[in-house]
Amino acid sequence: MGLERERRFQLSFLITGGWILANVACFTFEYFNLNQREEYFYTRNFFGHSILFSRGAAQAINFNLSILLFTVCRNLLAFIRSIFPKEFGFLFDNAIYAHKRLSYAIIIWSIAHIGAHYYNFLHNYAALSASNTISHQLVNNGNLSLFKIMPAELATEIVSLQAGVSGILLTLVFFIVFTSSAEPIRRSFYNLFYYLHHFTFLIFPLLYWHGNGHAVKRQVNLDVHDPAVCSLPAYSDSWNDPGSICPEPVFQGSFSQSWKWFILSNGFYTIELIIRFFHFIWPVDYVSHEILPSDVLQLKVRKSTLSVRKNSHFIGQYVYVKLPAISIFEWHPFTLTSAPEDGFLQVHIRSAGDWTQNAIRLFKENQAIPKIIIDGPYGAPAQGLDEFQTIICAGTGIGITPFASYVRSAMIRKLESRIYFVWIAPRMDCFEWFDDLLRQAEAKVPFLRVMIFLTLSNMDPATAQDVIYAKVNSSEGNNNKSLRKNFGRPNWDKIFDEVARTNQNANVGVFSCGPKPFTDELRDISKKKSTDQLEFTFFKENF
């Protein structure tokens, strides 16, 4: 049994709150640190507070970037998850959610950083024509000013600075990585998103170079030039005079410190890559495969003895599959349809695009079994299934896979939970993927209710009518050799009302897997049907 929902919520809230506080702390610490230190006296004076702002934002970017890589170290996360008490597992399953939140924070801080630099430039320009002595002196003495003369064009001036050109490149890389991660691009051009995402690795050397551009300088001769005294009108116009008690201030940029932020996460990511490399050179043992109706490949492999996850997995988890015969770079996620109690790992792969089509063709046409590489299993929302006594499992098409694993496990473990298994598919032959499993489970799991909906949405109306007619007139609807099917879409109101009527528990888990409009509909209905006495707790997964 996992943590109660409320405790989970509190824990997530604490972590999110801690992260927001850490962001604020990074910014504030850097801002006030520079605001107080004497060696930045003239820097503050010359550029104004925008220079402190740009540094504070830079520190917050470093902080978020330093955690970002951890969220994609899936082997490391799986390992930590395995040593943590099981009820805290959910924290590691939402790593991708954290990854997105960290990225949004990086965008916001980057905009703040760039905006602040814009004001730094404006202040630098203003100082060039300023009439006050200090600004005048700082332009002519030392190397604090980024420009000595009024630049004709801002762009030419910025690209002449190391900090400027590296800043532009960084903005470009961030822009490419962020825009290519937008959901419509990820869904329609996954490979484009995947390869462009690797531009992220340019960010680390670029940040180092950017930091070494020395746009922000500190005074290094405080022992002979006390700014509190030398900036006074009596002394500020005699910095260059022989015998003056105030020699001109000398400024120096610090070396880039960003690498200190990234050394740990880069180190762990390197270990992650090494582990993946080992998975790559040690393929798993093939057990069997079958091509099921509607071009679905059912693939079974032996559990790997090399797995860092000690061969254990939970219901609803997924693995990444790589078939080097198709692509040596691509990993594709597939939910395990085997139960944790099974001695093998099984996936069902539906033909969706290039890679899956090639995978199916490879197993269909080839006599020799291709090398199969598996990475995982990793977490998924459907892992929480065991925490509820009453569950609605709703999936469309191949989205039923996490629940197939659950039903299989329920059968092996002789579970007595009340399970409403709702499967919606456009074609009749889809149901054959798990036909045997469901029929056996119906007989063995006492409180399993299988509801199957055939939408025929991809057929023209005339053919659909023929199918319905043939179906109604066949004996199949009444015999127990095949699953009973309903036509059209489920009436969720009716199903939820029935669950509410027959349910003894105060909390019903609603697990859904399918396209977004489908999971959105279930989220709405779960909310609508929840009362003070009965809560429908919603979970979703979108393939």
Ligand SMILES: Cc1cc2nc3c(=O)[nH]c(=O)nc-3n(C[C@H](O)[C@H](O)[C@H](O)COP(=O)(O)OP(=O)(O)OC[C@H]3O[C@@H](n4cnc5c(N)ncnc54)[C@H](O)[C@@H]3O)c2cc1C
């Ligand atoms: C957690 C999870 C579990 C999944 N479980 C199953 C399953 O049990 N059975 C099944 O048939 N499918 C499953 N999928 C979907 C499956 O991963 C994609 O259909 C497959 O990767 C498509 O690759 P493609 O190149 O053939 O198709 P494409 O035409 O390239 O893509 C089709 C769709 O799959 C997505 N996709 C493509 N490549 C990837 C990738 N490497 N990682 C994530 N998404 C990708 C795209 O965004 C697009 O929406 C699952 C997806 C996820 C995220």
